[in-house]
Amino acid sequence: MKRNILIVCYSYSGKTRKIAEMIQKQTGGRLNRIYPRQPYPADFERHLVQVKEEIRTGEKPSLLPVNENADSYDIIFAGSPNWCGTIAPPLASWLNENDLTGKLLLPFFSHCGGAEKELEQAVRDLCPTASVGNSLYVLGDGGRNLQNIIQTWLKQEIRQSKRKS
């Protein structure tokens, strides 16, 4: 892939990060992890209550500064775990803060059984002027199949984007 590629990823327990790293390996893109300024509570119940509240109110947590600005990239991979049937609020913050007009946006998600289309819809809603491709949904970190899963997805999405351009 010759075009400029940025991989943005929020990962709480490391699975989405593994997927992001495999995408980086296969595309040669630049990987930027995002972090909320205020870490989520370590206690799961409190964590869940906070996440549900952020999703309910649409509140977007403030992020630590990231190195890369989306402006200089043509293709953006954006990854998040499934949190309560949608994308994690830190990724929502990043998507909300960046103008992705005209860019190819390829979402990828890690989940533990909930490969719900609402996640892709959340990305589309936040980035109405981007060209959003078909999302990749990975159970956990994909295990030993991760390389093949990503290879197949990339081939399909890049072929499709070339047809459109």
Ligand SMILES: Cc1cc2nc3c(=O)[nH]c(=O)nc-3n(C[C@H](O)[C@H](O)[C@H](O)COP(=O)(O)O)c2cc1C
């Ligand atoms: C607060 C919270 C909510 C979650 N909600 C869902 C869910 O609704 N559906 C699902 O399939 N997985 C859900 N999960 C599980 C994660 O999506 C899954 O463990 C994922 O692989 C974690 O990715 P990460 O290691 O990059 O954080 C939830 C996890 C957390 C912490």
